[in-house]
Amino acid sequence: xxxxxxxLPGWPVALLGLLPLGWPVLTGAPAFQIDPARAWVHHTGEVxxxxxxxxxxxSPLQRLTGWAGWIRWRRVLGLLMFxxxxxxxxxxxxxxxxFDLEQLTVETGKRPYLWLGLTAWLLLLPLALTSTRxxxxxxxxxxxxLHQAVYAVTLLAVWHQxxxxxxGLAGVWLPALCLSFLLAWRLWRRASRKKAAVTR
Amino acid sequence: MLIxxxxxxxxxxxxxxxxxxxxxxxxxxxxxxVAGLGLVPGMLPAAExxxxxxxxxxxxxxxxxxxxxxxxxxxxxxxxxxxxxVTPYAVASGYNNFYEFGMNKSDPAEYARGFRVEPWRVRVxxxxxxxxxYTLEDLLKPHALQDRIYRFRCVEAWSMVxxxxxxxxxxxxxxxxxxxxxRYVEFTTLHDPERMPGQRQDSLDWPYVEGLRLDExxxxxxxxxxGMHGRSLPPQNGAPFRLIVPWKYxxxxxxxxxxxxxxxxxxxxxxxRMASDEYGFYANVNPxxxxxRWSQARERRLxxxxxxxxxxxxxxxxxxxRDVASLYRQMDLRRYF
Numbered sequence: 059x060x061x062x063x064x065x066l067p068g069w070p071v072a073l074l075g076l077l078p079l080g081w082p083v084l085t086g087a088p089a090f091q092i093d094p095a096r097a098w099v100h101h102t103g104e105v106x107x108x109x110x111x112x113x114x115x116x117s118p119l120q121r122l123t124g125w126a127g128w129i130r131w132r133r134v135l136g137l138l139m140f141x142x143x144x145x146x147x148x149x150x151x152x153x154x155x156x157f158d159l160e161q162l163t164v165e166t167g168k169r170p171y172l173w174l175g176l177t178a179w180l181l182l183l184p185l186a187l188t189s190t191r192x193x194x195x196x197x198x199x200x201x202x203x204l205h206q207a208v209y210a211v212t213l214l215a216v217w218h219q220x221x222x223x224x225x226g227l228a229g230v231w232l233p234a235l236c237l238s239f240l241l242a243w244r245l246w247r248r249a250s251r252k253k254a255a256v257t258r
Numbered sequence: 259m260l261i262x263x264x265x266x267x268x269x270x271x272x273x274x275x276x277x278x279x280x281x282x283x284x285x286x287x288x289x290x291x292v293a294g295l296g297l298v299p300g301m302l303p304a305a306e307x308x309x310x311x312x313x314x315x316x317x318x319x320x321x322x323x324x325x326x327x328x329x330x331x332x333x334x335x336x337x338x339x340x341x342x343x344v345t346p347y348a349v350a351s352g353y354n355n356f357y358e359f360g361m362n363k364s365d366p367a368e369y370a371r372g373f374r375v376e377p378w379r380v381r382v383x384x385x386x387x388x389x390x391x392y393t394l395e396d397l398l399k400p401h402a403l404q405d406r407i408y409r410f411r412c413v414e415a416w417s418m419v420x421x422x423x424x425x426x427x428x429x430x431x432x433x434x435x436x437x438x439x440x441r442y443v444e445f446t447t448l449h450d451p452e453r454m455p456g457q458r459q460d461s462l463d464w465p466y467v468e469g470l471r472l473d474e475x476x477x478x479x480x481x482x483x484x485g486m487h488g489r490s491l492p493p494q495n496g497a498p499f500r501l502i503v504p505w506k507y508x509x510x511x512x513x514x515x516x517x518x519x520x521x522x523x524x525x526x527x528x529x530x531r532m533a534s535d536e537y538g539f540y541a542n543v544n545p546x547x548x549x550x551r552w553s554q555a556r557e558r559r560l561x562x563x564x565x566x567x568x569x570x571x572x573x574x575x576x577x578x579x580r581d582v583a584s585l586y587r588q589m590d591l592r593r594y595f
Contacts, residue, residue, distance in 0.1 A: 088352045088364050093416065094564045096363075156567050168553050221551075224414070228361055228461050 095153035109139035171221035315488030336405035345418035366494035373493035384519035385440035401425035423485030444525035469525030543576035
């Protein structure tokens with residue numbers, strides 16, 4: 059670890075994160091030709107979920123490896139995630155519903171899992187806007203508290219996905235398991251820190 | 259008294275081309291072609307194709323058994339255009355819900371490749387006079403196949419138009435003579451995780467079971483299909499033998515059937531058992547009764563494009579209300595959805 063530079067640049071991560079946009083072209087997956095709306099909605103949602111997992115994995119990785127560079131990538135990954143969630147929302151409203159406001163209102167009324175998704179996006183919006191270093195300095199302690207909203211987003215995302223699913227938890231359980239693991243790790247750390255403070 | 263029964267799936271006498279005119283069509287087309295030769299030389303073959311076929315026939319697999327190939331060849335062909343354009347074969351065979359082969363829409367086309375359907379046996383039993391194990395050949399032999407172009411509406415609010423090849427289920431039912439106790443027909447899909455990899459996961463409660471009321475099963479629109487687009491069924495579309503009930507959501511039209519059973523009680527059907535508040539036993543296409551999680555008032559006709567989701571209003575009974583609404587005359591369709 060001692061030979062590792064303190065941090066590595068974020069742009070290669072950003073480039074890698076944009077690769078999934080080329081997925082339909084690279085794989086020639088028939089779903090993107092037959093039903094592009096549905097395919098893009100599912101694809102962007104899935105990529106966003108895995109980016110959420112990657113984002114949340116950065117601080118545990120930093121703790122476990124002792125390398126500070128992970129945290130620098132957290133910002134890039136978080137922003138990429140927000141980018142894909144936004145595309146997911148646009149794909150649903152645009153490709154699927156044709157930006158038809160009336161239908162969108164009707165559909166949202168009938169599909170409660172859409173509220174969950176929309177709430178998650180609204181919660182992510184201030185996080186994305188305050189992701190700059192300047193905002194971080196300006197907000198100080200409050201920045202950390204604000205960005206804890208990502209845990210609420212995690213719960214909403216899993217719920218949204220599970221509810222939208224046609225059968226059971228197929229396709230949902232793996233990301234849900236990863237996310238629960240990452241949340242459990244944080245709870246465990248908090249509990250053990252508290253215990254340490256008490257015994258001291 | 260003469261009771262005239264009109265079957266809208268049959269052409270009206272006024273729509274049938276007289277034999278003489280039919281035989282003359284090539285000459286007529288040739289004349290058109292000659293007349294237009296200087297202007298549009300490519301017109302002739304195109305005009306000939308559209309004049310005789312409402313859909314483009316797809317090439318069949320190389321190893322179709324002889325009896326099936328012959329039945330398909332001798333089928334009564336659709337000569338009328340359908341009022342809506344037929345979904346291309348690549349779309350209808352590339353976008354499927356068939357969880358026996360995986361849960362993504364493209365999984366069945368991928369994982370059903372090489373699915374062995376010969377020999378195929380169908381057990382017919384329960385309340386009927388001629389219970390037996392039939393080979394597919396036994397089942398097909400007495401019936402002439404015909405093209406039937408039907409709308410296909412999935413419960414997930416997308417739809418297609420598909421030219422099936424099959425024969426009325428009623429003809430099969432009359433052959434095996436249900437007893438007076440028979441009130442329902444239950445259908446079962448093959449259960450063989452070796453050949454159907456999706457069955458190695460418990461995504462559904464295998465085997466897949468569907469059912470119809472006997473009068474629904476006897477309706478002339480209800481079809482047993484062995485082909486589509488003029489060829490034998492590809493495995494992802496339910497080879498070699500499947501049900502088609504055009505006025506019901508697609509999940510009722512069970513695929514790769516190995517058992518047909520006549521029962522006194524309403525069969526427990528797969529999706530109904532999974533989520534009875536979302537998938538009813540009847541599952542008639544009904545724009546007025548929403549799925550609890552989405553609207554059924556409209557549908558996306560596939561293929562869609564990046565720029566248009568191709569929405570269209572969903573029709574009561576999927577457009578077959580005139581033929582089938584009377585089956586449900588006394589019923590509250592909100593309750594029996």
